[in-house]
Amino acid sequence: MIKTFVVRGWNSGINTFFILMRVMIPVYILITVVRHTPLLGWLSEIFQPAMAFFGLPGEAVMVLILGQGINIYAAVGAISGLEMGVREITILGGMLTISHSLPMETMVIRQARVPVKGLLFIRVGLSLLSGVILNLLL
Amino acid sequence: MEFVGTIFGEIIWGLGEMAIKIFLIIIPLMIGLEILKGYGILEKLTRPLAPFLQRFDLSPAAGVPFLIGQFLGLSYGAGVLIQSSREGKVSPHEMWLVCLFLSLCHSLFEDTLLFVAVGANFFVLVGFRLALAIGVTLLFSRVLLPRRVN
Numbered sequence: 195m196i197k198t199f200v201v202r203g204w205n206s207g208i209n210t211f212f213i214l215m216r217v218m219i220p221v222y223i224l225i226t227v228v229r230h231t232p233l234l235g236w237l238s239e240i241f242q243p244a245m246a247f248f249g250l251p252g253e254a255v256m257v258l259i260l261g262q263g264i265n266i267y268a269a270v271g272a273i274s275g276l277e278m279g280v281r282e283i284t285i286l287g288g289m290l291t292i293s294h295s296l297p298m299e300t301m302v303i304r305q306a307r308v309p310v311k312g313l314l315f316i317r318v319g320l321s322l323l324s325g326v327i328l329n330l331l332l
Numbered sequence: 333m334e335f336v337g338t339i340f341g342e343i344i345w346g347l348g349e350m351a352i353k354i355f356l357i358i359i360p361l362m363i364g365l366e367i368l369k370g371y372g373i374l375e376k377l378t379r380p381l382a383p384f385l386q387r388f389d390l391s392p393a394a395g396v397p398f399l400i401g402q403f404l405g406l407s408y409g410a411g412v413l414i415q416s417s418r419e420g421k422v423s424p425h426e427m428w429l430v431c432l433f434l435s436l437c438h439s440l441f442e443d444t445l446l447f448v449a450v451g452a453n454f455f456v457l458v459g460f461r462l463a464l465a466i467g468v469t470l471l472f473s474r475v476l477l478p479r480r481v482n
Contacts, residue, residue, distance in 0.1 A: 204359065226346065
């Protein structure tokens with residue numbers, strides 16, 4: 195009996211592995227190439243003034259962009275390079291735990307045949323709103 | 333040219349590392365899950381969740397993708413999300429609600445601890461995220477997108 199379960203698990207594991215790879219490889223290549231272009235820098239310049247809504251210094255924009263576009267590790271790496279207090283880091287943490295790794299996670303959810311447009315909109319919207327709320331509360 | 337070569341190398345190494353890591357996690361995970369499922373243990377584990385899920389108008393079957401996604405995150409939990417959706421035990425409407433909750437709140441402790449490590453407040457992050465996910469999922473399941481009554 196256990197053999198059947200192991201075989202079944204192996205098969206669905208291999209299946210999932212290939213589904214994930216099909217999604218992750220293009221996203222990973224895209225992200226790596228974009229990271230070597232000035233695109234993220236331009237985005238930072240555009241959105242820098244908006245950081246005031248969240249009570250964050252202008253440089254924090256890069257943390258948000260890295261977190262949303264790449265992943266939490268990239269964002270946390272960027273935080274360690276900036277001088278910020280508990281309050282600012284908690285606001286960034288709140289915004290980024292709610293919404294992060296958007297290209298990767300959105301594509302993965304899509305594989306489960308769940309419509310993602312609305313989810314993406316809700317997620318990003320609530321992340322921004324959370325920044326404003328945490329700035330008022332903390 | 334050297335620049336292109338650097339990116340190319342970075343992509344190859346990065347992808348290789350990612351593929352190996354995912355393979356090593358996903359295979360034992362899916363085998364373990366099938367064993368738990370086969371002996372009916374997974375059902376027992378998700379049963380206590382039923383009253384919680386019911387508040388979001390979710391059936392007990394939605395507990396499996398919910399629990400796995402919550403603890404393993406969206407990528408490693410993807411196999412279970414995909415399976416649940418294909419098997420049809422969980423309706424598309426329920427899958428959307430599960431994914432709404434999970435996209436706002438998954439790997440709760442792991443994600444939070446990464447920020448705590450660089451100085452964030454643990455309790456604020458966990459409390460805020462959990463409250464937001466519960467509140468928003470309730471709002472959508474009860475008010476904005478309730479299941480149509482036949």
